[in-house]
Ligand SMILES: [Ca+2]
């Protein structure tokens with residue numbers, strides 16, 4: 001789909017960090033402790049023990065298994081319920097978010113232009129907006145993306161347009177607009193990546209985006225039922241790159257006691273989870289393949305009930321999400337795709353989306369300053385790819401000449 005719901009999102013006042021608008025801002029700050037059974041903790045290191053077989057560069061093997069998807073934590077939002085059992089097959093996953101350096105390779109090889117670098121087609125965009133929406137200023141239709149522009153005073157947290165600005169010239173090479181660059185940021189996660197861009201990158205790399213279930217299973221790192229990717233201990237500045245201070249007007253991340261980053265951090269700046277994956281909590285959001293619905297899990301439970309699944313059989317196997325999306329934050333958009341993991345803007349008093357069960361979504365052509373990706377790969381895809389790499393060079397003898405005896 002080549003339409004630009006990006007602007008639609010802006011005009012309709014609905015961007016990715018909007019979930020808190022649906023939430024009372026005064027949420028309990030401390031996650032509940034002690035809900036993970038100790039017996040599960042030992043499973044966590046399996047992914048680090050790299051198998052003897054060859055591994056795709058920069059990826060770790062996530063052993064398949066079962067887990068409880070969703071959360072009943074006080075910080076959890078309604079779309080994280082009901083908790084249900086899910087099984088996923090094993091897969092390879094990028095250890096880090098895709099970096100600027102990695103994305104630059106893709107651009108160099110393909111000449112691909114990201115959505116944020118293309119002008120907006122008003123005739124197409126119109127279809128995504130409420131009927132009668134007037135054509136915006138030409139300036140709004142120039143290539144651009146949404147940049148975090150904090151106010152200098154406390155604001156009502158229900159209006160996220162107060163900290164997101166449509167910025168002409170903002171894209172992956174200019175994360176904060178035309179005056180900014182990614183020089184010296186090779187190992188930062190690439191951002192302003194729309195779903196379509198993410199899929200294009202994955203296809204080029206011979207990989208794919210994770211399903212929401214794969215992502216959450218991997219993020220938990222073997223700690224079934226835990227509130228956070230590191231366990232049940234509450235978040236602190238040494239764990240991940242999130243927001244410190246008062247959102248969105250005062251970020252104290254760079255002050256003593258902060259995590260050190262007011263925007264993105266170089267990947268691997270914080271400890272990995274039990275599977276050896278970095279930044280599964282915070283830094284930048286990561287696209288998943290699933291179409292979003294707030295009632296995904298309830299419908300999944302209902303389907304299992306209707307199929308007569310009971311007891312240990314009441315488990316969803318490799319679920320792939322809704323077949324038709326519905327996103328109350330973007331009601332006019334025919335499609336909304338999940339992203340996971342939270343970002344440098346998430347705060348424990350605000351949206352707490354650094355938790356492995358937290359869900360967010362956006363229309364597929366939306367790019368944001370805190371939205372990137374990480375890829376997965378099946379063993380079959382890796383077998384195929386590594387076989388190709390190991391294949392001997394083509395026969396140097398032209399087919400028209402008889403083979404020497
Ligand atoms: Ca992340």
Ligand SMILES: [Cu+2]
Pocket residue numbers: 017342343345346347351352353
């Ligand atoms: Cu957040």
